[in-house]
Structure formats: structure tokens, C-alpha cells
Amino acid sequence: MTKNNLPDNNFDICGNGKKGILMVHFGTVKSEVRKNTLGFLNKNIAEKFQDFHIREAYTSRMIIKRIYTKYEVRKSTPKEALRMMAQEGFTHVIVQASHVINGLEGEYLKDEIRYFKDEFQDIRVGDPLLTLPEDYIQIADIFKEEFESIGGAVVLAGHGTRHHSNSAYGMLQTVFNIKDMEEFYIGTVEGYPALEHLIPQLKKNKVKKVTLVPFMIVAGNHATEDINGEWREILEKEGFSVEVVMRGMGEMPEIHEIFAGHIKRAMDSKEEKLKDKKNKILKSI
Structure with a gap:
């Protein structure tokens, strides 16, 4: 067993191989938030996988540009980071994004x-949260442990998307319901359900107090402007007492454990292409 009870993996290395984990984030401009969320996550992953070199990339080109304009720090895109890793002699790479859902x-x-599939001996991708x-x-267990005792309703505010992956939020609500977590609701800023869909449910259930919690890795602009701004104002106008927890999931070590588990799963199970799998079935007949 390795550190923190993470089992040995079968991410095979032969000869002078060099292993790396590329942590990929959407990103955020705020330096303190970056340190407390994305930096904290990177640090914990590095501690759990000490025989891997950790690298970082951002997917948002706009955020990369804003960080450079404000701090003169140039964050890498995933392509740039992987190209650099290939040049540095990495042979085995896990790409782990801190995305919440399997979206665009x-x-x-x-x-x-x-x-870069031919640039490394093996490159694999870890799953989103x-x-x-x-x-x-x-x-569900993490949020129940964290917020069950505060009283009132806990409304998790996700980003949301028009992509079909938005259904992940509905599945999480179903898990809340199955686990008798009636005080937990999930809505989205840019998807379904929106806040307008939650308010009738809150009133139907005679909720008086609402705690808003960003269901996002980073409590950035959406948390500040949409959740602590617009959502709070709308709920207060509707007669609810509102508190906001301005903390992204990237600040929660329990969430880091899930991402670590996804990295471990990527190491232990090499993805087989569906086309090849289908072809193998018919070879025997």
C-alpha cells in the first residue's frame, strides 16, 4: 500500500519512465481563491501520489488572459502543458480535471x-467529480455531514449547462431524496433547475431559512455575483432568511479524496475503445 492507503497501481513503468499527473482546472483570476482551492487541491494530490510529478493547466483562455494581464503570470492550456511534459521526457501521464460534470x-x-496519444507511452484521463x-x-454524504445540523434548507448552487450532462444535477437531487435528505436542494445558475423552479418547492415545504452553498470547485465570480448577489436578493424578497457560505468545493479535503480516487481508477483500468470491444465479440464467429 502507498501513502494514505491508496493501493499500488498497475500504471506500468519500464526502464527510465517518468510519471506525471496533469491537473486541469477551469481557473479563476482571484489569487487568494486560486491558492485556497486549486492550489490546495494540487498540493493534496501531490502528497497522495508522491512518485508522480504534478503539473497544472487551465481550460479557460479568458481567465488565462486576465491572470496574465493582472499578475504577469502565464498559465498553460492543456495542450501547452502536455507539449511541455512530452519535451521534458514524461512517458506516463494521467490527466485529471477538476470539472464537476462530464460537460462541454x-x-x-x-x-x-x-x-498527444503518440507522444507518451501511456496517457489516461480521470473522470470528473x-x-x-x-x-x-x-x-451526498459529505454535504450531509457538513450542513445537516445548520437548520432550514441547504440550497446547492451549481453552474449548469445546456449540455445533456446537466442531468447530473437531477441525479444528485434524486440521491438526496433517496437518502432522506429532504432539506437539501440543488439548483443551477445557467441550467435546470434554476432558482425560480426551487422557490415554489421551498414554499411548499414551509422553509423559512435558506443556506446557499456554491456547488462549484471555485467560489469565484458566479458565487459572488449570482449566488451571494442575485440569488440572495431574490430569496430575501420572497421572504426567506438567507445565509451564504462563500466556499468552493476545492477547499474541502473530502472532495480531494474523490478526485484522488478517480486518478487511482484511471491508473488501474485502461480504457478500451468501444469500436475495438465490439469487433472482438464477432471475431469468434
Whole structure:
């Protein structure tokens, strides 16, 4: 067993191989928030996988530009980071994004990674936060432990998307319901359900107090402007007492454990292409 009870992996290294984990984030401009969320996550992953070199990349080009303009610090895109890792002699790479759902950002990231499939002996991709059923159950347990005792309703505010992956939020609500977490609700800023869909449910359930919690890795502009701003104002006008927890999930070590588990899973199970799998079935007949 390795440190923190993470089992040995079968991410095979032969000869002078060099292993790396590329942590990929959407990003945030605020330096203190970066340190307390993305930096904290990177640090914990480095501690859990000490035989791997840790690298970082941002997917948001706008954030990369704003960070450079404000701090003269140039963050790498995933392509740039992988190109640099290839030049540095990395042979085995895990790409782990801190995305919450399997959405457009994840699809674009996989497209970028395909450019480098021949640059490394082995390159694999870890899953976003909400992927397998056990991820949803673990998330529900984390939030129940953290917020169950505060009283009133806990409304988690996700980013949301028009992509079909938005259904992940509905699945998480289903898990809340199955686990009798009636005081937990999830809404989205740019998807479904929106706040307007939650308010009738809150009133129907005679909720008086609402605690808003960003269901985002980083409590950045959306948390400040949409959750602590617009959502708070709307709920207060509707007669609710409102508190806001300005903390992203990237500040929660329990969330880091889920990402670490996804990295471990990527090491232990090499993805088999569906086309090859289908072809193998018919070879025997």
C-alpha cells in the first residue's frame, strides 16, 4: 500500500519512465481563491501520489488572459502543458480535471488530449467529480455531514449547462431524496433547475431559512455575483432568511479524496475503445 492507503497501481513503468499527473482546472483570476482551492487541491494530490510529478493547466483562455494581464503570470492550456511534459521526457501521464460534470469542457479537453496519444507511452484521463453512482452517494454524504445540523434548507448552487450532462444535477437531487435528505436542494445558475423552479418547492415545504452553498470547485465570480448577489436578493424578497457560505468545493479535503480516487481508477483500468470491444465479440464467429 502507498501513502494514505491508496493501493499500488498497475500504471506500468519500464526502464527510465517518468510519471506525471496533469491537473486541469477551469481557473479563476482571484489569487487568494486560486491558492485556497486549486492550489490546495494540487498540493493534496501531490502528497497522495508522491512518485508522480504534478503539473497544472487551465481550460479557460479568458481567465488565462486576465491572470496574465493582472499578475504577469502565464498559465498553460492543456495542450501547452502536455507539449511541455512530452519535451521534458514524461512517458506516463494521467490527466485529471477538476470539472464537476462530464460537460462541454470535458469533451473539449479529451479532443486536446488526442493530439498527444503518440507522444507518451501511456496517457489516461480521470473522470470528473460526478461520474459513477458512488460519486453521487459520496458527495451526498459529505454535504450531509457538513450542513445537516445548520437548520432550514441547504440550497446547492451549481453552474449548469445546456449540455445533456446537466442531468447530473437531477441525479444528485434524486440521491438526496433517496437518502432522506429532504432539506437539501440543488439548483443551477445557467441550467435546470434554476432558482425560480426551487422557490415554489421551498414554499411548499414551509422553509423559512435558506443556506446557499456554491456547488462549484471555485467560489469565484458566479458565487459572488449570482449566488451571494442575485440569488440572495431574490430569496430575501420572497421572504426567506438567507445565509451564504462563500466556499468552493476545492477547499474541502473530502472532495480531494474523490478526485484522488478517480486518478487511482484511471491508473488501474485502461480504457478500451468501444469500436475495438465490439469487433472482438464477432471475431469468434
